Amino acid sequence: GAVVSQHPSRVICKSGTSVKIECRSLDFQATTMFWYRQFPKQSLMLMATSNEGSKATYEQGVEKDKFLINHASLTLSTLTVTSAHPEDSSFYICSARFGGLNQPQHFGDGTRLSIL
Amino acid sequence: EDQVTQSPEALRLQEGESSSLNCSYTVSGLRGLFWYRQDPGKGPEFLFTLYSAGEEKEKERLKATLTKKESFLHITAPKPEDSATYLCAVRPFGNEKLTFGTGTRLTIIP
Numbered sequence: 001g002a003v004v005s006q007h008p009s010r011v012i013c014k015s016g017t018s019v020k021i022e023c024r025s026l027d028f029q030a031t032t033m034f035w036y037r038q039f040p041k042q043s044l045m046l047m048a049t050s051n052e053g054s055k056a057t058y059e060q061g062v063e064k065d066k067f068l069i070n071h072a073s074l075t076l077s078t079l080t081v082t083s084a085h086p087e088d089s090s091f092y093i094c095s096a097r098f099g100g101l102n103q104p105q106h107f108g109d110g111t112r113l114s115i116l
Numbered sequence: 117e118d119q120v121t122q123s124p125e126a127l128r129l130q131e132g133e134s135s136s137l138n139c140s141y142t143v144s145g146l147r148g149l150f151w152y153r154q155d156p157g158k159g160p161e162f163l164f165t166l167y168s169a170g171e172e173k174e175k176e177r178l179k180a181t182l183t184k185k186e187s188f189l190h191i192t193a194p195k196p197e198d199s200a201t202y203l204c205a206v207r208p209f210g211n212e213k214l215t216f217g218t219g220t221r222l223t224i225i226p
Contacts, residue, residue, distance in 0.1 A: 006159070032212065043120075043216040044160070044203070093159045097212070102167070104150050105214060107159035 003028065004096050006108030014116055015086060021079045021111045023094030029074035030096035034105060035067075038091045050077040084115045118143045122204055122217035129194055130225050137189040137220045139204030149187050150214065151180050152203040160203055163189075194224045 005024045013019060023033055031052050036044040048069050049057045056069035066088075068080040077096075081088055091112055095105040121140045129135055141149065148167055152160035164173040166182040173180045177198065179190045189202055201221045205214040 004159075034212075034214075041218070043218045044205075044214075045216075046213055049212065095159075101212070102148060102165070104148075104162045104165050106162060107152075109159045110157070112157070 003098075003106045004094065004108040006094055006111055008111060009109060010112045010114075012114045012116065013084065016083055017115075019081045019084055019113060021081075021092055021094070021113075023077045023079070023096070023108055025075045025096045025098065028096075028098040030077075030098055031074060032097055033071060033077040034095045034097075035069060035077075035079050036093045036095065038093060038110075044093065047079075081113065084113070086115045089113055089115045118206055118208055118215040120204055120206055120215050120217035122202075122220050124220060125218070126221040126223070128223045128225060129191075131195060132193050134190070134192045134194070136191070137202055137222070139187040139189070139217055140185060141187070141204070141206045142185075143206045143208045143215070145209040147207045147209045147211075149182055150205045150207070151187070151189055152205065154201045154203055154219065156201075163202075191222070194222075196224045196226050198222065199224045 007022045033050040035047045038044050047062045050069045050071040052071045058064045071077040093110040095107040097105045119142045123138045148165050151163040154160045164180040169184045171182050177192050181188045201219040203219045205216045
């Protein structure tokens with residue numbers, strides 16, 4: 001069964017709206033979660049690494065003021081897309097790793113964000 | 117910079133027709149190579165982790181192999197439910213970051 005739950009699965013909203021996406025690890029504690037963005041027929045691109053109780057580490061070219069990440073507990077990380085615009089429309093996916101460093105990341109089912 | 121190239125981009129097979137998907141990589145010290153399956157509109161589902169050259173892993177009709185430069189995902193006698201995009205990713209030592217390929221979109225025709 002799923003070990004990572006992501007909500008909502010789909011969001012359609014007007015330009016200028018802020019959107020929050022939740023990522024929960026089920027039945028395990030995740031000190032580190034990851035946020036990805038995926039465009040059609042393209043690879044998953046890491047946006048940021050979310051660490052419980054500390055600031056997220058953003059990849060080069062990702063605006064930290066645009067994509068706010070909060071990892072307030074060992075089972076929940078949130079991504080807020082602030083003042084979203086049509087170019088922010090994409091498929092956002094979170095993942096979490098539990099266990100040792102050699103363990104794989106497990107992914108949520110993604111959030112399809114459409115900005116009108 | 118770590119790089120992952122997957123081929124072919126798309127593959128159509130008849131049900132029962134075996135084939136292989138390729139993942140070529142360059143990485144500064146491989147900690148692990150991961151295979152995932154992704155269905156449309158869903159997140160990737162973990163399949164295998166390979167750690168060192170010569171290692172093989174199997175699950176049902178899938179077998180993953182690893183060399184120092186590439187990995188293969190062999191699919192034997194596939195069924196329509198094996199249709200999906202298969203993603204390969206590498207993780208270097210000293211870094212939790214995964215670098216993904218663009219995937220192979222596999223279609224199995226009944």
